[in-house]
Amino acid sequence: MLRKYRLSALVFILLITGGHFSKAQNSGNLAIAADSNKQAIKVFINCSSWCYDDYLKTQTTWAYFVQDQFVADVNLRINSLSTGSGGGQYNLIFEGQGKISHLRDTVSFTTTGINTDNEVREILLKHMQLGLVRYAMQTETHDVLKISSTDTTDNQEIGQGSNPEEDPFNAWIYNLSIYGNGDGQKSSISTSLGSWIAATQVKETHKIKLSARYNSRVNQYDYLGEKSRYLVDSYRASGYFVKSLNQHWSAGTFNSWSRSSFDNFKNAVVNSLALEYNIFPYKNSQTKQLTASIYAGSQYYDYADTTIYLKKREWRPLGNFNIQGSFNPSWGSASLGMSSSILLDDFRKNSTSIYASMSARIFKGLSISLDGNFSFIRNQINLPKEGASIDQVLLSQQVIATNYSYYFYASVSYRFGSIFNNVVNTRFSNEY
Numbered sequence: 001m002l003r004k005y006r007l008s009a010l011v012f013i014l015l016i017t018g019g020h021f022s023k024a025q026n027s028g029n030l031a032i033a034a035d036s037n038k039q040a041i042k043v044f045i046n047c048s049s050w051c052y053d054d055y056l057k058t059q060t061t062w063a064y065f066v067q068d069q070f071v072a073d074v075n076l077r078i079n080s081l082s083t084g085s086g087g088g089q090y091n092l093i094f095e096g097q098g099k100i101s102h103l104r105d106t107v108s109f110t111t112t113g114i115n116t117d118n119e120v121r122e123i124l125l126k127h128m129q130l131g132l133v134r135y136a137m138q139t140e141t142h143d144v145l146k147i148s149s150t151d152t153t154d155n156q157e158i159g160q161g162s163n164p165e166e167d168p169f170n171a172w173i174y175n176l177s178i179y180g181n182g183d184g185q186k187s188s189i190s191t192s193l194g195s196w197i198a199a200t201q202v203k204e205t206h207k208i209k210l211s212a213r214y215n216s217r218v219n220q221y222d223y224l225g226e227k228s229r230y231l232v233d234s235y236r237a238s239g240y241f242v243k244s245l246n247q248h249w250s251a252g253t254f255n256s257w258s259r260s261s262f263d264n265f266k267n268a269v270v271n272s273l274a275l276e277y278n279i280f281p282y283k284n285s286q287t288k289q290l291t292a293s294i295y296a297g298s299q300y301y302d303y304a305d306t307t308i309y310l311k312k313r314e315w316r317p318l319g320n321f322n323i324q325g326s327f328n329p330s331w332g333s334a335s336l337g338m339s340s341s342i343l344l345d346d347f348r349k350n351s352t353s354i355y356a357s358m359s360a361r362i363f364k365g366l367s368i369s370l371d372g373n374f375s376f377i378r379n380q381i382n383l384p385k386e387g388a389s390i391d392q393v394l395l396s397q398q399v400i401a402t403n404y405s406y407y408f409y410a411s412v413s414y415r416f417g418s419i420f421n422n423v424v425n426t427r428f429s430n431e432y
Helices: 002-016 053-059 117-136 390-394
Strands: 030-033 042-047 074-082 088-096 104-111 146-149 172-184 188-202 206-223 226-244 249-260 265-278 288-303 313-327 332-343 346-363 366-377 404-414
Touching: 042 053, 053 117, 074 117, 088 117, 104 117, 117 332, 265 313
Parallel strands: 042 074
Antiparallel strands: 030 146, 074 088, 088 104, 172 188, 188 206, 206 226, 226 249, 249 265, 265 288, 288 313, 313 332, 332 346, 346 366, 366 404
């Protein structure tokens, strides 16, 4: 049915454009492309759950994706529910706005329980693009729509996507958050309060992020007439600027200030310059990337308590080296990496973390998941001289000495039975 739907949409475009199209350069995969001098369709995506929206946006370069639904030409709602076969039922609800407010469409499709994430998002991308065709035909781009390969001319050489010139915020996005939670019983009370603010600008040529946060956790105990109170709070402000040099190279500067009673920091300032190389072009990062990055900078620590090295404050040169890769083939997903940090004036003080994860479909309903990391720790120069009490250790109130840490997870699962049951029944869903 998807193939039929796709073919019908393409025929429709050919009829409107008089049969003029450009030949595919690299493959038979097709997409819609628009003249950048025309006003492209503006789309607002609203999804109630995880819908791969970053992938949808970066792969659909002939449309503008906006943050405000009131300036969009199309409001797209993506809803999904679990089916009886363990897959998902997706509804894509297209609602035209402004001059095309009379247009309404709903596109539905289902996936099976054995579809990988990569397969699901590819199916979702195709349905979204085909559903947008009718709306794109109503905009200024209708007379220049054409058929082209997925390597369209409107793909930027440095980055992915685009930002309309009329954007009043110039691609800046702001986030403000205040949160709190608490739980307790007769003998204990635990409360947490925090706030977070961030401003980001992401363009093809660069990206900027500025953020600040505060978090406080209080644990109070009253047991057998003995009362105790523990407070752990932290502050952090950070900012970075990353410059896109070309399809393989990037450069950036990273800066942060923090205060943490858990980590024994009254003031901690870290500054670094960094360079990154991606073996694959950045425009392919949704499906594969393998990067190596190197950082050089310094860290200044003003400690709350004297450290085990009898330091109240110190400045140290710092270096970092990271390798990471992620791949999303049709059979599943995999990621691996290594991160190493070293004090440049004392190579013996270093830490290295190795991590890997994989989720793979072996055969039909048989799948395997692996996730884990291991860290070698030799650079805890911030440990307080007095050490931690047993209460602080058990209640995670203060950093403690260790030379390693690890985590692992593994599972093998097998799903069998009907893959054709697309019935959705939400009755008593809260019981499951």
